[in-house]
Amino acid sequence: MNLSMPIPARRLAVVFVALCVTPFAVAQLRSDPAAKKPMTRAPVGEAPNLASFGVVEWLQRLHTASRERSYVGTFVVSASAGNLSSARIWHACEGDLQLERVEALTGPARSTFRRNDHVMTFLPDTKVVKSEKRESLELFPNLLGAPDSSIADFYGVRVLGHDRVAGFDTDVISLVPRDSLRFGYRIWSEHRSGLVVKLQTVDGDGKVVEQSAFSELQLDAPVKVHALSQMMQSTAGYRVEKSELERTTSMAEGWALKTPVAGFKPTSCYRRAMGGAGARERTVQWTFSDGLASVSLFIEPYDAQRQPQEVVLMLGATYTMTRRLVDKGGDWWLTVVGEVPPQTLEAFAQSLARTR
Incomplete structure (x- = not known):
């Protein structure tokens, strides 16, 4: 088995998708009767009352923010072994359409575009474009009928306080695993929108094994879906591998x-x-x-x-x-x-x- 993406770049991609935190959590809302109550939205410009949020409501807030806000930023992933990767990210949304450009700033040159579940990775050194569908970015409809699928059975949530990241006021929470089969997470989300701006993965001893964060971020940036779509379709001079x-x-x-x-x-x-x-x-x-x-x-x-x-x-x-x-x-x-x-x-x- 040969994973096509070099490990540092693959980790960067994996963690960035995790920061758009998890489409699967939305599917859980549809299968868990206790979670079907609508989340109260605060008036524009105000943050909701977060004190009573459970783990599903937190994940819904984080996921919704990632799908409703356009932004541009520099994103950095660091691992405990000293590996460091960074990328420049442009994210635009228009209704149900999500479009992203991720430009690697470390390692081999590459530009990755995602239009909903369609991903194209441009490798300028070899003049190759890898095109694929990634179902993991969808809402996992096969799980909707599972009556016992509840993320709250396996994670709890604690509110840790407030902090500032990349110039933004954030709420800090901890997602605590209920067994030893999964890692825990500390999440910093922008106070008003809920957008995740920093994430730590922690082991059973509370040690940080990986950290990712925006070092610089512009929220509601004027990123145009049409412009990113044109760039994604510009394959002239490249060999497209599906x-x-x-x-x-x-x-x-x-x-x-x-x-x-x-x-x-x-x-x-x-x-x-x-x-x-x-x-x-x-x-x-x-x-x-x-x-x-x-x-x-x-x-x-x-x-x-x-x-x-x-x-x-x-x-x-x-x-x-x-x-x-x-x-x-x-x-x-x-x-x-x-x-x-x-x-x-x-x-x-x-x-x-x-x-x-």
């Missing part, structure tokens, strides 16, 4: 979890070509989420000449585990990636089973 994804199910691919991992619900399952378009072999990507953290299982045929030894790697809040799986049905190579503690990846690896 990601070959085929929607499937774990059952159809012959995989199941013997025991569910608490709180994590399947959100999507795809097959993708291992060696580019037209390749016969396929990697199965099965993705799960608890509403904040996500875990992806990549399963492919084992190749002794291509696959390295089994390892557990860490970069900031992201852990990667590789494992060889041998059973009567075949020989497989598993890669598990997630913004979760390593024991969570181990739980997935131990539970994964071949069904045919």
Whole structure:
């Protein structure tokens, strides 16, 4: 399994999507009767009374702000290992249309554009544009029928106080996990709008394993959807590579979890070509989420000449585990990636089973 984006850039992209905090939380509102009451909106220019907000109401506020405000800013991600990535971000919204441009300021040159769930990444050094659909940016409709899917079962919320970030007054909250299968989060949100401007991921000991923040931010910037759309469509001189994804199910691919991992619900399952378009072999990507953290299982045929030894790697809040799986049905190579503690990846690896 070859992740196409270099790790520092991939972490930057992952954390930025997390800062638009989580479309999944909105889906939870639709499936949790206790959360269906409308959130009270304050008059324009005033912040709502946040003292009584629960975790779902907080996530709704943060998510709504990310979809209703245009902005431009410089975004920085730092990991405990000393890795540092930064990007310039332009975000525009027009009704249900969300359009972003993310320009990497560190590492190899790249510009990533997102128009709702359509993502295009421009690589000027190789004159390649990678085009793909990312369902993880959607509202996870497959989860809407799950009666027990409630993020409040797995996270609590505490209001920590107030602070200033990038010149803005912010409310600071802590999302506290109720078990050891997930990290906690400290979130700084702009006081009036709720837009997330800083995020820390913390482990079970309260240690910050990753931090991301806007070092400079202009809210309600005059970013035009039309202008960003034109830039996204300007592929002259580039070779466009479309990601070959085929929607499937774990059952159809012959995989199941013997025991569910608490709180994590399947959100999507795809097959993708291992060696580019037209390749016969396929990697199965099965993705799960608890509403904040996500875990992806990549399963492919084992190749002794291509696959390295089994390892557990860490970069900031992201852990990667590789494992060889041998059973009567075949020989497989598993890669598990997630913004979760390593024991969570181990739980997935131990539970994964071949069904045919």
